[in-house]
Amino acid sequence: MRCFHCTAFMSPREFACTHCGSLRNPEHPAERIACERHDGDEAVATCLVCGVPVCRRCAVLRDGKFFCSNPEHGRIFEDSLVVYTGQSSFEAAMIVHHLSRAGLASLTFSLRDHVETFWLAGDENHQVRVQRTEARTALELLENLGLMVSAEQETATH
Numbered sequence: 001m002r003c004f005h006c007t008a009f010m011s012p013r014e015f016a017c018t019h020c021g022s023l024r025n026p027e028h029p030a031e032r033i034a035c036e037r038h039d040g041d042e043a044v045a046t047c048l049v050c051g052v053p054v055c056r057r058c059a060v061l062r063d064g065k066f067f068c069s070n071p072e073h074g075r076i077f078e079d080s081l082v083v084y085t086g087q088s089s090f091e092a093a094m095i096v097h098h099l100s101r102a103g104l105a106s107l108t109f110s111l112r113d114h115v116e117t118f119w120l121a122g123d124e125n126h127q128v129r130v131q132r133t134e135a136r137t138a139l140e141l142l143e144n145l146g147l148m149v150s151a152e153q154e155t156a157t158h
C-alpha cells in the first residue's frame with residue numbers, strides 16, 4: 001500500500017504515513033479522525049513531530065510534509081532525528097534521563113496524547129528526538145546501554 005500523498009510505501013498497520021504525515025485514507029468514513037483544534041473538521045494528516053491530527057485549515061505543509069500549526073515543529077523535524085520509537089512511556093522517559101545525564105538534550109513526543117488508542121495498532125507511539133548533530137553520540141550511548149534504537153540509525157551514522 002502506498003501513501004496517496006507522497007507515494008511512500010506504507011505498512012498496513014500504519015494509520016498515518018511516516019514520511020509525510022498524511023492519514024492513510026482521509027476519504028474513507030471508517031478512518032476519520034477529527035482535527036484537534038477544529039472539532040468536526042476531518043483531519044487530513046498528523047503532525048510528523050507531535051502527532052496532533054490536523055485538518056486542511058490548520059495543517060502546515062513544509063517540503064511536502066505535514067506539521068501542526070506550532071511553528072517550531074517543522075524546524076524540529078529538520079534539526080533533529082528520532083533515536084527511539086516504542087510503546088513504552090517509561091522506556092522513553094528512561095532514555096531521556098540517560099541522554100540528559102550524558103549532556104544531550106532531547107525532546108519526547110507521544111502520539112497517545114492526541115490520537116485515540118484504537119488507531120495505534122503499531123508500536124511507535126512514543127518518540128525521543130535529539131539534535132541531528134548529536135544523534136550519532138546519542139545512538140552510541142543507547143547502544144552501549146543495550147537500549148533499542150530506531151530505524152533512523154542508518155541516517156544518523158552515515
Ligand SMILES: [Zn+2]
Pocket residue numbers: 003004005006007008017018019020021022
Ligand atoms: Zn506520505
Ligand SMILES: [Zn+2]
Pocket residue numbers: 047048049050051052067068069070073
Ligand atoms: Zn506538531
Ligand SMILES: [Zn+2]
Pocket residue numbers: 035036037038041054055056057058059
Ligand atoms: Zn484544524
